[in-house]
Amino acid sequence: MAKKREPSFHILNSPIFWAAVFSVLVSTGVSWLFAQYRLEPQIEQLAQLILSSNTTEAPPAQPSQPSVEIVPLETRPLETAYPAAFSERRVSPLLQLVRLSPKTVAGVPLTEDHILGDVVALTSDGWVATTQTVMKDYRLADLGVLWNGEVKPLTLGYRDKSTGLAYLKTEATGLSITNFVRAADVVTGSAVWMESAPSVLHPESIIRLRSPQVATVLSSEVASRRFLVSGASTEASPGSAIWDGAGRLIGVVEDYSDKDAGWRIIPAGMMSSDLANLLSTNQIQRASLGVRAIDLSQVTFADRANLPVRGAWLEPDRVKGLPAVDKKGPSIDLLQEGDVIERIERDILDGNADLGEHLLEYRSGASVTVAGTRAGKPFETKVTLGSVVTTESIK
Template identity: 25%
Template sequence: MKTKQFIVGLTLSALLGGGVAVGSYKLLEDDNQANTSQEEVQYPKVRYTSEMRSSTNAVPEGLNFIKAAQVSTPAVVHVMTEYSVRSSDRYNSPMDPFLREFFGDGFGERVPQGPQMGSGSGVIIASNGYIVTNNHVIDRADKIEVVMDDKRKFEATLVGSDPNTDLALLKINADKLPVIRYGNSDDLQVGEWVLAVGNPMNLTSTVTAGIVSAKGRNINILSTNQRSNGQVGDMTIESFIQTDAAVNPGNSGGALVNLNGDLVGINTAIASQTGSFAGYSFAVPSAIVSKVVDDLLKYGEVQRALLGANIQEIDAALAKEKGLKTLNGVYIARVTEKSGAQEAGLQEGDVITSINDVAVNKSSQLLEQIARYRPGDKVKVAYLRGGKEKTANVTLKNLNSSTEITKRAVAKSASFDGATFEPVSKQEMNKLGIDGGAKISGVRNSKFRETGIKDGFIITRIDKYNVNQPADVEKYLKSFEGGVVYIEGVYPDGLKAYYPIGKG
């Protein structure tokens, strides 16, 4: 009986074990199938295929850089410059012209060097070939070339420049070009998205994105550059748009655009201790760009209007010292004699709060507002005096305390004593760092042949008088009746020279 029970129990155990085993196997098989199915769903491209599929990226509404990049990129150009080694960079003295007469044009040259190259960016603002860039991109360049986004190349001429805003206008011989229209930089808000378009480090047509970090920023870079170049007085306008869009060497002169692709600034500088992008970049606002370009096209030079007051930003220390009841506005430290500010009744100690209803809390903001106008224009100035609000209508004047618009006259050639004198081009003036002059030719058959002057010499000064155009040569030389007159000037290679001419 016990044996029979044992056999039955063993049989049941075997059946139960077999069932468990089969059930376990089936369960594991189902799990494996489930895992395999899950892997196939999670990794659909297990088998390699070279077919590319299109995908639509979902971006937040209003945050799409594609349109702005497509609109602006074709109108941003690569500006390439060439600089020759000038004689003034090698060895120079007033005796050089005479020593070169005996030893040849290579006299005094220390190390033979080829031309040096530079590059930057530019923005096409008119379909017939006008391009705006930075002054420092083309300053002192012997040759300027422009490479389009479609790889076409043109030689450019300099229409005019303004070191005070670091802007320059170029012209190429082309038509029906893509352009970027101006946007209103006044409408930009801190935190708004912008794109920087340019050619950094020779990487053509590069687009980077960032936000507006600040407006009306003064970093004292233009005034520092002018002092290093020996220029006296500070007439610079620095009211930059600060962004965190990546900008590197080669971006200078390129476009800063909003999400519509409108030009809101010209990229100009970076804040860096290494020379490469370190987080912040600065652009000249389009409100200043458009005014400078208009002036260069209409008058040949920028019409700079002045309020006629020395100003100072207000901080806690100044407010305490002067007994001011506000930290807003700009403090008038001194009023210039015969200026528009004086004639309108502004006084030392007044606090300017707005220009034409635009609030100004920093010097850079006030200077930017005034820079938009020309001599003779009137602006409404709101100010505080003794804590009371007042307004005055100020007629802006130029550096000579005049309301006249100065227009660069078209100089004509002139002949005198057998020699021909030609006007100096704007590009030559920029290259040599001069404001005018008269280039002489035909020396061999003239009365100047005994002086040692060679063809191509540009006369910039006769005795104590500046020579701005060819007609000045005859005018000033005829005014001397006897004695020795000294002529000062420069050769196209940068060599400065002085020549005595006997009169009488």
């Protein structure tokens, strides 16, 4: 049986075979390189065409906007310029005095025309003080005080002829209590606060310790001193309050002086003791010398002769026909017309306070030393002070 012939692979070992393979590979590579060289420009052009067809026109450049800084909003409240005595008080001691008329109807709001001025609370149970320029000749039944949105009637009233003040009792309760500044403690240039209406405050200053006055003969029981406070542009009312920075009452507005460009203020230093007298005796009693005098510090002379610059010059009130020394007063036979009182005890009449204001500090029945000049020569005497009632009831 013939054997099957196995395939022969001796051709793979033939140099001629590998030479042919190499020749084919070389010719193929050369052809590819040639084709790549010939097609490269066309390929590049085609790529650019495709890119240009897919590219949109860029929008024009916009002008740059300025940068904006956002400032956070402050949430805390502004700080008050008022002293703590005002910013922390629960309610203002200043109230408004109103005039009631027969046409006033319950349930109808009052207008500005009804407001006469201001009053200052002295006690929590309804005692208030104001000036006589507010009261004028009104009856108590015609007046009331605004408190908590309604009018509280007046039940009592007194005018004090020695100071120009008026004391009123209202039916209002729960009022603020007021503290006071002595007139002697006030100095020129003192910073003060004018309360022209309840809780409406204006910073002002004391520009004079005493408002200038004409040469007027005054009783020794009259305290005529008025502070002068700035505030030509401030709208205030008679009775408006003047406070120091601690919330103490210095005085109340009497009126405005165009001549002196300031508000004339009645000192409040004696209100506390005067009210105590009213509550205990229903009247105010003053110590009295029983004389009339001109304050020399308020007078200008062409020739002073023997008169000093300051002091109380005893002169009669020729308009009213009253003598310089009361015939039944405590100074009869001790003082005489023409005398100049320059000192009572240690109180020198230097022009800041008049004779009547100095006597406010003394009690009736006290024996005081009075010194001065008589016909240009020094004199000194002892006087036992008398007593005079300076209040009258308001009906």
